[in-house]
Amino acid sequence: MARAGISKYLVQNARDALVSRGENPSIDAVRVELGNTGSKSTIHRYLQELAQDEGTRLDDEQLLTATLGTAVAGLARQLREEARVVVDAAETRHAAEAGAQRAEIARLEQALGAVQVQGGQLGEALAGERNAHAATREALQQERIRTAAIGNENAALTLRLAEHRRHIESLEEKHRHVRDALEHYRQSVKDQRDQDQRRHETQVQQLQAELRQLAQTLVVKQDEVTRSGQDCARLSAELADARRELRETKQNLREVQRARDDLVAVQARLEADNATLTEQLAVVDATRQTLVAEERALRQSLAEQDGVVQRLQVRLHVQASLYGDLQRRLDGLVVPSAPDHEAR
Numbered sequence: 001m002a003r004a005g006i007s008k009y010l011v012q013n014a015r016d017a018l019v020s021r022g023e024n025p026s027i028d029a030v031r032v033e034l035g036n037t038g039s040k041s042t043i044h045r046y047l048q049e050l051a052q053d054e055g056t057r058l059d060d061e062q063l064l065t066a067t068l069g070t071a072v073a074g075l076a077r078q079l080r081e082e083a084r085v086v087v088d089a090a091e092t093r094h095a096a097e098a099g100a101q102r103a104e105i106a107r108l109e110q111a112l113g114a115v116q117v118q119g120g121q122l123g124e125a126l127a128g129e130r131n132a133h134a135a136t137r138e139a140l141q142q143e144r145i146r147t148a149a150i151g152n153e154n155a156a157l158t159l160r161l162a163e164h165r166r167h168i169e170s171l172e173e174k175h176r177h178v179r180d181a182l183e184h185y186r187q188s189v190k191d192q193r194d195q196d197q198r199r200h201e202t203q204v205q206q207l208q209a210e211l212r213q214l215a216q217t218l219v220v221k222q223d224e225v226t227r228s229g230q231d232c233a234r235l236s237a238e239l240a241d242a243r244r245e246l247r248e249t250k251q252n253l254r255e256v257q258r259a260r261d262d263l264v265a266v267q268a269r270l271e272a273d274n275a276t277l278t279e280q281l282a283v284v285d286a287t288r289q290t291l292v293a294e295e296r297a298l299r300q301s302l303a304e305q306d307g308v309v310q311r312l313q314v315r316l317h318v319q320a321s322l323y324g325d326l327q328r329r330l331d332g333l334v335v336p337s338a339p340d341h342e343a344r
Helices: 008-020 027-033 040-058 066-118 122-233 237-276 281-332 337-343
Strands: none
Touching (some): 008 027, 008 040, 027 040, 027 066, 066 122, 122 237
């Protein structure tokens, strides 16, 4: 009589015993190993839980990165599915053959009953039964051989899984080297960018110093021209041409002032664009060359203004000489005429 009640532990022991003997741990084989006790559905459920428990060890993804862990988990699932397909196919074949054997045994038992009834044919029927039993035993031995082959295939799959693990570890090592190389490249690019930033700041500071020096020069020149204008204002009507030239000079100075304001605006734009200096170094170089050209033009304009001032000073000197001569001539005239001259 079959015993009632089985546990997962008993099913695991029965399965391990079959595997150790090289037999296929099918549902029927496990049930026979348990002493023909337990339902097939319960045995099947425990076998699936044991397979899942063993598969969980292959799915330990905490030792791997997210991407590689997913790949290993997928490979493990694929290997389990392939192994399960092979085992299910073997179990199906075994079940079919076992069913055929059971049908054959039933037929032989009927034949044996008929032989017993007939009496005289008992010996021949017994010999046929023995032959059939020998054939069944041979079929069972063949099934055990096939089960051993499946076990070998499972071992080969385990070896392949180990090789895949070693390959994944090699890929992780290569990935680590690539990541280190990338970090070194990023650091070198950052250092180069910092050097370019410092070099550009130095160029901007030099340009600002030149602009300040140019502004100071313009202020000095403007003061000189202003004093010259004040001197020219005291001249008489004979200095009208000189005054006209002076107005032209002032106009030129205002243009120079506007040019200086343009330079200040350019400086403001340079300071505003300081955050994007790395991408705009070529633009800054072009701007600096433009400023140098404008500076040369300003210096040339200042040189021209210096020439104008010198010419004005010469003319003032000439006018002063003429004014002195005129004054001496007036002093040589009669005394009553002097107030009239001063009034005029």
